[in-house]
Amino acid sequence: MSNRYHWNSIAERAEAEAHYMLETGCTVRACAEQFGTSKSTVHKDVTERLRRENAQLWAAVRKVLGVNLRERHLRGGDATRRMYEKRRRARLAAADKGGK
Template identity: 40%
Template sequence: MKDYIENRVKEVAKFTVETKSTVRETARAFMYSKATIHKDLTERLSCIDTVLYKQVHSVLEENKAQRHIRGGKATQSKFKGMM
């Protein structure tokens, strides 16, 4: 793997752990696609740094568990704005 990819993966992973941000928020912050960030965090990071991978994995699992709540709030605010 090229050095710039490894550096990007580590930087994105550290940001995700520190801010507990979602893949979408991280992609927006680093101006990459969601697919790139997701692949970096789930596939590439496990080969580079296993300790950091475990931390990121726990953040991603927490975000996944809360996904239905965030979606409901977004829909609620959307319909409040229509009235």
């Protein structure tokens, strides 16, 4: 995947990621996908590097990360429910075709 963003420094990248997370409330995974970096890079940028460069912005992003952490189990449960619902529909569709 080509990186469609260009930063003059790692600190600029960390701030851009932080602003994006604040605007959208997205997860680290979604932010990494948006910026074409890895999840571990985004996490390190917004937790460690940002803390040194811009403590006020870091504190705001920390709240978003906290919300995402608290909601993580809910998103996982939704994904599992959707997966089994999809399997159920496929099984029912196959049974309907077999019975005709």
